Amino acid sequence: MSTHPHYSYEGIEVSEDLDEFLKRMRRVERRIREYIEEGIRKTLEDIREEYYSINTLLNPSWSCEGHLRPLYTIKDVGNAYVIYIDLPKADLNTIDVRFKDNLMIIRARLTEEFTISRWSGRGGEVRFCEYREVINLPIKVDPNKVKVITKGDRIQVIINKE
């Protein structure tokens, strides 16, 4: 009869040495898994970062043709999507919001043309005259279910989901 103490691993009786070995293997396995997970997480982060950087580089917020892209956010409030759009210096009578499938198309002329004076380079020579933006929405829009509220030079667009 063996004098070595007996341990159980997944219902199978094993010796102490083998049990210790299996424990070490499990620790190594866990460390490898954590290392791989950390590597994947870091890689995904780097990809996201690069995507954002390229996106920013290739989608400037202004154009030499004189139009600006407004800031906007899309919020999901449960039963609706609410889009806020910031349109400083916009002529409120010229704000035009249209929908096509899942796109929201915004245009608005400025109250007056302006240049960003003292800004060196071509940008400082551009006479900005209007806002233009096309926003990708998470759903296809029925214009009848849309409410547009203007408050000063900011717009709130409420799109009901139902």
Next chain:
Amino acid sequence: MSVHREEILGDFKLVEYVPFKLTRPSYGVVALPDAGLVGVIAAWHIIKALGLKEVGGIDSYSYLPPAIVVSNKELRMPVRIFAGDDILLIYCEFTLPIHGMAQLSRILLTYFERKGVEYLLLMSGLPIQNRFEVERLRSYYVATSSRASELVKGVEVLPFENGYLVGPYALLIKDAMSFRLDTLMLLTESFLEFPDPEASARNLELLSKVINKPIDVKELLEQAELIRIRARDTMKDVVRNLAQMKKGFEYSPPLQL
């Protein structure tokens, strides 16, 4: 760019272009991109209104983009240092990653300590969900000591009693407590994702009473629309960084209420 003194602090380089001293009581102001760019917009107005001079700069090859600021044909570092008689102001439009911000925070506080700054004044926006509807903005304050609280005696501002503060200013306040630097933070309700000069103006009106110096915000409000247009790119970048810092926590009530 003339250099009077240069110092390497961790991963940052601090440069002073000219020697300067502060009179007492002296205030340190830090402007970093945060909700609504409220602090940054306010700081730039302070620089103009009080005629602060640019006296130095801070740079980092590890944590700041490879960028240089060109201002009135002068080459300047991304983090800019301005000073007046009794104010030392740090101004930065670039967002730093959290690790960089943590290091910069300690460097700034060490610098303030060395320059004899007695009070640290911070201003930022407190994002609210219904900012679109709100006309009358509320303002709050956070103070790290009773001495700092004394600064707002007689000023129409509410104490920020319960909630979370997240972002670069939260780091500064935490470090200011370790440094035992009396710190006052003014928070005015603002947009998170849109530049909010109106909130900046409200903070400046309060600051004016705190430091007992007239700061006229009329020009700031007149220029508000232009500021909002010019700040769009910076704002987009800031929102992304704030999301990484979990700024959304500020919308949550603390569990221990």
